[in-house]
Amino acid sequence: xxxxxxxxxxxxxxxxxxxxxxxxxxxxxxxxxxxxxxxxxxxxxxxxxxxxxxxxxxxxxxxxxxxxxxxxxxxxxxxxxxxxxxxxxxxxxxxxxxxxxxxxxxxxxxxxxxxxxxxxxxxxxxxxxxxxxxxxxxxxxxxxxxxxxxxxxxxxxxxxxxxxxxxxxxxxxxxxxxxxxxxxxxxxxxxxxxxxxxxxxxxxxxxxxxxxxxxxxxxxxxxxxxxxxxxxxxxxxxxxxxxxxxxxxxxxxxxxxxxxxxxxxxxxxxxxxxxxxxxxxxxxxxxxxxxxxxxxxxxxxxxxxxxxxxxxxxxxxxxxxxxxxxxxxxxxxxxxxxxxxxxxxxxxxxxxxxxxxxxxxxxxxxxxxxxxxxxxxxxxxxxxxxxxxxxxxxxxxxxxxxxxxxxxxxxxxxxxxxxxxxxxxxxxxxxxxxxxxxxxxxxxx
Numbered sequence: 001x002x003x004x005x006x007x008x009x010x011x012x013x014x015x016x017x018x019x020x021x022x023x024x025x026x027x028x029x030x031x032x033x034x035x036x037x038x039x040x041x042x043x044x045x046x047x048x049x050x051x052x053x054x055x056x057x058x059x060x061x062x063x064x065x066x067x068x069x070x071x072x073x074x075x076x077x078x079x080x081x082x083x084x085x086x087x088x089x090x091x092x093x094x095x096x097x098x099x100x101x102x103x104x105x106x107x108x109x110x111x112x113x114x115x116x117x118x119x120x121x122x123x124x125x126x127x128x129x130x131x132x133x134x135x136x137x138x139x140x141x142x143x144x145x146x147x148x149x150x151x152x153x154x155x156x157x158x159x160x161x162x163x164x165x166x167x168x169x170x171x172x173x174x175x176x177x178x179x180x181x182x183x184x185x186x187x188x189x190x191x192x193x194x195x196x197x198x199x200x201x202x203x204x205x206x207x208x209x210x211x212x213x214x215x216x217x218x219x220x221x222x223x224x225x226x227x228x229x230x231x232x233x234x235x236x237x238x239x240x241x242x243x244x245x246x247x248x249x250x251x252x253x254x255x256x257x258x259x260x261x262x263x264x265x266x267x268x269x270x271x272x273x274x275x276x277x278x279x280x281x282x283x284x285x286x287x288x289x290x291x292x293x294x295x296x297x298x299x300x301x302x303x304x305x306x307x308x309x310x311x312x313x314x315x316x317x318x319x320x321x322x323x324x325x326x327x328x329x330x331x332x333x334x335x336x337x338x339x340x341x342x343x344x345x346x347x348x349x350x351x352x353x354x355x356x357x358x359x360x361x362x363x364x365x366x367x368x369x370x371x372x373x374x375x376x377x378x379x380x381x382x383x384x385x386x387x388x389x390x391x392x393x394x395x396x397x398x399x400x401x402x403x404x405x406x407x408x409x410x411x412x413x414x415x416x417x418x419x420x421x422x423x424x425x426x427x428x429x430x431x432x433x434x435x436x437x438x439x440x441x442x443x444x445x
Contacts, residue, residue: 175210241272
């Protein structure tokens with residue numbers, strides 16, 4: 001229960017503050033570990049250095065008694081005779097001069113908070129003793145002063161690290177805040193054109209995330225606009241036949257007294273109802289295709305498929321007085337979906353039938369390890385301006401090309417493009433005004 005409350009409390013704290021607290025805590029812990037280690041070794045190091053200095057100083061007098069002084073460089077010297085009486089020298093306050101001699105041993109004498117090191121040795125060729133006394137109080141005061149300075153500087157350093165670290169972390173997390181603000185703004189305004197404005201062009205993970213978020217928004221906006229346009233186009237396409245159906249049914253109800261009089265209206269209603277049905281079926285098929293990432297494929301004979309379809313539709317072309325010229329190499333096989341590829345071929349063929357003047361040319365050939373299918377007509381062609389829109393749903397060029405009897409749903413080429421993509425194939429369009437149009441599809445064999 002306590003942990004849950006603590007987690008809820010922590011979750012309300014900004015991430016930048018939490019990260020600052022965590023890394024500051026780590027630095028403090030490391031600092032305390034280092035400080036504790038220094039405290040543990042400081043006393044030993046000071047003692048070792050002081051002992052070494054004391055021994056060297058006393059041994060120097062031992063080697064050359066003429067160098068004896070009462071006090072030199074923080075060390076007191078006392079000379080005793082055989083009766084342990086002081087005959088020369090000086091000793092620090094609070095030091096017990098009656099301490100027993102200890103030949104060449106370093107000893108420690110401590111009274112209250114004062115600590116002394118002393119070292120004894122007998123002079124050469126004499127019965128006198130030399131005792132060196134090293135008060136550690138001065139050293140300890142100097143070390144204490146250094147510790148106080150070090151702790152004060154450490155506290156200032158930690159404050160500096162926390163402040164600078166917080167600013168660095170806050171600046172690093174700035175894109176995250178901008179992402180959050182942008183997402184909230186999009187939610188509030190429903191405007192998918194908003195983007196995260198990055199002040200610099202860093203290449204770190206946070207900026208990469210912000211850039212990725214912007215790219216995602218590009219995709220979302222594109223899909224949103226596309227779906228909005230799609231809904232508008234569907235509404236527009238359905239509105240016309242529905243309007244005609246309502247008008248014809250109202251007319252038949254009001255002005256038709258016999259079945260023969262209503263028959264003409266019923267034929268119009270039937271024709272537009274079929275058009276609506278066809279449109280809805282194509283929309284559903286296209287939506288299904290767009291949801292697919294993979295399709296079932298098998299080894300198929302593309303040559304046989306094309307030849308069979310040409311045979312089936314030859315009467316239609318003859319009835320329209322169109323001249324068909326084709327060149328299909330035999331036994332061209334690819335991995336594909338037979339039904340979908342038939343739909344691709346028929347969609348492009350029917351477009352050619354609608355818009356050609358007199359001739360349709362079809363070829364299926366091998367080029368290296370590629371099967372190349374071309375369908376060419378000699379119609380009025382497509383302008384450069386319209387070429388980039390030709391694969392979009394519901395797009396149709398102007399009425400000079402699409403006469404009323406040839407008017408379609410505008411979905412056929414969108415379906416063709418999607419099926420071609422699902423086959424990892426390519427489709428290209430070549431067209432010039434008054435020179436005709438040629439679709440080229442290339443399949444891997």
